[in-house]
Amino acid sequence: MNTSIIKCPTCNAKTMIDNKTLKCENNHSFDLAKQGYINLLINKGSKTKIHGDSKEMLNARKLILEKGYYQTISNNLNNIINSFGKNNRIIDIGSGVGYYLDNLEKSNQKNEYYGIDISKDGIKEASKANKAISYIVGTNNQLPFLDNSADIIYSIFSPINIDECVRVLKGKGHLITVSPNQNHLGELKKLVYEVIIEKDYLVNDIVYEGIKKVDSIIIKEEITLNDFDLYQLFMMTPHYFKTPIIVKDKIKNIEKMTLTIDVVVNVYQYLL
Numbered sequence: 001m002n003t004s005i006i007k008c009p010t011c012n013a014k015t016m017i018d019n020k021t022l023k024c025e026n027n028h029s030f031d032l033a034k035q036g037y038i039n040l041l042i043n044k045g046s047k048t049k050i051h052g053d054s055k056e057m058l059n060a061r062k063l064i065l066e067k068g069y070y071q072t073i074s075n076n077l078n079n080i081i082n083s084f085g086k087n088n089r090i091i092d093i094g095s096g097v098g099y100y101l102d103n104l105e106k107s108n109q110k111n112e113y114y115g116i117d118i119s120k121d122g123i124k125e126a127s128k129a130n131k132a133i134s135y136i137v138g139t140n141n142q143l144p145f146l147d148n149s150a151d152i153i154y155s156i157f158s159p160i161n162i163d164e165c166v167r168v169l170k171g172k173g174h175l176i177t178v179s180p181n182q183n184h185l186g187e188l189k190k191l192v193y194e195v196i197i198e199k200d201y202l203v204n205d206i207v208y209e210g211i212k213k214v215d216s217i218i219i220k221e222e223i224t225l226n227d228f229d230l231y232q233l234f235m236m237t238p239h240y241f242k243t244p245i246i247v248k249d250k251i252k253n254i255e256k257m258t259l260t261i262d263v264v265v266n267v268y269q270y271l272l
C-alpha cells in the first residue's frame with residue numbers, strides 16, 4: 001500500500017502506514033484488510049444506503065472482462081496513459097474488479113497506481129490480484145486523496161464528481177473518461193427497450209472552469225458471444241435490472257449474438 005497521496009478521511013492530513021495500519025499525524029487510524037486494501041468509508045457502519053454492484057453482477061463482470069471482450073478499451077486506455085510517460089500518480093475511479101488498472105500496471109510499472117470503488121467485494125477481488133496497486137474502498141464524492149496530488153484520473157463507465165477530480169488533480173494533470181456511445185451494445189438494447197430514448201446515449205462533455213478537452217477518440221468493435229457469455233454480459237449492464245422476466249428468458253435462449261462495442265474516450269487537461 002502506497003500512501004503518498006492518500007489523506008485522512010477524518011481530518012484531511014497526510015497519512016502513512018505503521019504496522020498494517022493507515023495513520024495520520026492526528027492519530028486517526030484505519031486497519032488494512034488482510035488482502036491489503038484499506039476501507040476509508042467513514043459511514044461504513046451506519047445504515048446509510050451505499051450502492052455498489054451486487055456479488056452476482058461483480059462475478060459476471062469479472063468473467064466477461066477476464067475473457068477479453070473489452071480488451072480493446074483496455075489497450076486504448078493503456079496507450080493514452082503511457083503516452084504521458086512515467087512517474088505519474090494515477091487514480092482509477094470506480095475501479096471495480098481491477099481489470100483496467102491491473103492491465104495498465106502490467107503495461108507500465110514506473111507509475112504509482114490507486115483504485116477506488118464503493119464496492120468492497122470488487123476492491124477485495126482487485127487487491128488479491130495485484131499487490132502493486134493501492135486499493136481503497138471509498139466514494140467518488142469524497143475522494144480520500146490530497147489536493148493537487150494526482151497526475152492522471154480516469155473513469156471507465158463510472159460516475160465522477162468533477163469538483164473532487166479538479167481538487168485532486170495537479171495543474172496540467174489529465175482527466176480521462178470512457179463513456180458508452182450511441183451504438184454501444186445496441187443489439188442488446190434493442191431487445192430490452194422497444195424504443196431507445198436518445199438522451200440515454202448522448203455523451204455530455206465536461207464543462208468546467210480550467211478543464212479543457214484535448215483529445216477524443218471513438219472505439220468501435222464487434223464481439224460475438226455464445227449464450228452463456230451473452231447472458232453474463234447482459235447481467236453486468238444497467239439494463240439488466242430494468243428488463244422484464246419474459247425478455248430475460250428470451251435473451252437466455254439466444255445461442256449466439258454479435259454485439260457492437262462503441263465507446264467515447266475523452267481526454268481533458270486541467271489548465272489552472
Ligand SMILES: [Zn+2]
Pocket residue numbers: 008009010011012013024025026027028
Ligand atoms: Zn486524521
